Amino acid sequence: MYETQLPLDPDQLAIRDATREFAAGVVAPRADARDAAEEFPAEEIAAAAEVGLLGMTIPEEHGGFPLDAVSVALAYEEVARASASVSVILSVHNTLVAQALAEHGTAEIKAQYLPEMAVGRCIGAYALTEPEAGSDAASIRTRAVAVDGGFELSGEKVFISSAGHAGVIVAFAVTDPEARTSGRITAFVVDPEQDGVEIGPPEKKLGILASEICAIHFDQCHVRYEAVLGDVGGGFGIAMGLLSSGRIGIAAQAAGIAAAALDKSLEYSASRKQFGQPIAEFQAIQWKLADIATALDAARLLIWNAARLKDAGVAYGREASQAKLFASELAVRAANEAVQIHGGYGYLKSYGVERLYRDAKITEIYEGTSEIQRLVIARGLLAQERPRR
Ligand SMILES: Cc1cc2nc3c(=O)[nH]c(=O)nc-3n(C[C@H](O)[C@H](O)[C@H](O)COP(=O)(O)OP(=O)(O)OC[C@H]3O[C@@H](n4cnc5c(N)ncnc54)[C@H](O)[C@@H]3O)c2cc1C
Missing domain, CATH: 1.10.540.10 (Acyl-CoA dehydrogenase/oxidase, N-terminal domain)
Known part of the structure; x- marks a missing residue:
């Protein structure tokens, strides 16, 4: 290992x-x-x-x-x-x-x-994404209308992990459609069992098949004032803050996939013989192993650095995006190389690397795609530059 x-x-x-x-x-x-x-x-x-x-x-x-x-x-x-x-x-x-x-x-x-x-x-389930609002989360349309004692939520969420098994949903909805990004959205705690909440069937997908994603339909779902998270209008900041933290988690998930791919590749390449010797003796295989191990160490350092900044109470959004970007692209590469190192056996379900290959891809997409991570990183860099001009 x-x-x-x-x-x-x-x-x-x-x-x-x-x-x-x-x-x-x-x-x-x-x-x-x-x-x-x-x-x-x-x-x-x-x-x-x-x-x-x-x-x-x-x-x-x-x-x-x-x-x-x-x-x-x-x-x-x-x-x-x-x-x-x-x-x-x-x-x-x-x-x-x-x-x-x-x-x-x-x-x-x-x-x-x-x-x-x-x-x-x-x-827990976290319901931000909508059919028309993925990367551009500020443009969500689910509406929360103020009523006696609280709000009524109406709208559609998609891709919500664990929705079918959730006992609580953190849902984001628009409380002030006239406001700009800040002040427009509020975070709510919703009970999935309550009236006005309908959870769709699990979607069929490429990987992470033991986890589920479902759509959630809100139809005049009444939420009490006490179930508002933070301030009314403060939801977008809460959503983004949680995602910064979540990105360390997805980066760690990606590192786990890469580590499993490396473990399986080390084991298999040491035992599989071709041309009279273990394939691990071939330099072409050794270079793959060396590159993945080196990148895995780098990914872990980025993850632990972002996590340490979080623990220290220092801003860590850019570092979390760097960790997520690097680790998720590594997971895809490592899983791909693991299938390659296993040859035809890597393509079979029974050797375990095929699941890693399918599971790795999502880490480049959820909690912000790689393109969005690069955007966040670049914004962080440029914001650092600005005061010096
Ligand atoms: C398995 C799974 C689980 C998920 N779980 C959850 C969950 O629990 N809760 C939740 O709220 N959401 C969840 N999601 C949603 C996920 O976070 C979104 O799918 C993701 O943020 C991308 O949004 P989108 O799919 O609408 O793609 P889009 O935003 O439509 O993006 C399409 C493409 O355009 C690119 N793009 C978009 N904007 C830009 C830009 N400004 N610059 C450059 N490129 C850009 C993207 O990078 C991407 O390549 C999940 C999704 C999946 C597949």
Whole structure:
């Protein structure tokens, strides 16, 4: 198993090792079967809750098991090494939803949802994307009209991870259509069981087949004032702040996919013989292994750097985008090389790298495409330059 030799503190190493053991014992044995059946990994998520993996961003006072951002990233990477699907369910739940409630929820909302989320009885979904608003999230159209005691939400969300299994949805809607980006959108906590919420069937997709995405239709769904996250009109800032944090999680997921691809490639190339010798003896194969290992170390450094900045309370948006961009493009490359190194066997389901190949692609798309990450990075660079002119 490939390891990056870097100084993590003993607590972080303990989290990494415990999650690795959990992933190997509980997630990995069922990962191919879940993928083949396109089945939500409910038992794995319940088991993950038992070891604290659903409460990583929830304060202790609300029943959680809070960890520093580096440890959270290590946990996502280790789980993704076994199953990218399970990793993204954990990442959306912890980083996009539980964190949103913990940071921006009213005392009532925190008390209602966080203890249940920490023990896995309530899974989180994050509903921002709409049919006409993906990368341009500020242009969402779901409308929240002020009514007696709160708001009524109407509109359509698409691609919402875990929606069919969610116990709570963080949904974004327009409260002031006349306002510019800032002030236009508000974040709400919505109960999927309530009137006016309809969850569509799971979409058929290319990879991460054990995770689900569904459309959500809101039709005059009543949300109380207490269920507003942060301030009315402050939703876009909340959405973007959560996505910066989420991008560290997706970068870690991508690193996990790349690490699994490298592990399988090292193992296979050492045992597969052609022309009378292991294929690992051929320089063409060695260079692939060396390039992926080097890039994986670089990806981990970028991820841990962004996570450390987050823990230090320093702005980390550009660094999170750099980590996500680099790690996701690495995941696609590493999975592709793993299939190549396995030759024809890599194309078969039974050798495991075919799933990595399908799972890697989404990391370049969700929580901001690679094009959007480059945009965020460039904006950060240019903003740094501006004062010097
Ligand atoms: C499996 C899966 C899970 C998802 N989970 C969630 C979820 O839980 N919650 C949620 O809210 N959303 C979720 N999404 C949605 C996801 O975040 C969006 O698909 C993604 O942000 C891209 O939006 P889009 O698909 O509308 O593509 P578009 O925005 O239409 O982009 C199409 C292409 O144009 C490019 N492009 C767009 N704007 C620019 C620009 N300014 N400069 C250069 N290129 C540009 C893009 O990079 C892309 O290549 C999920 C999607 C998938 C597939």
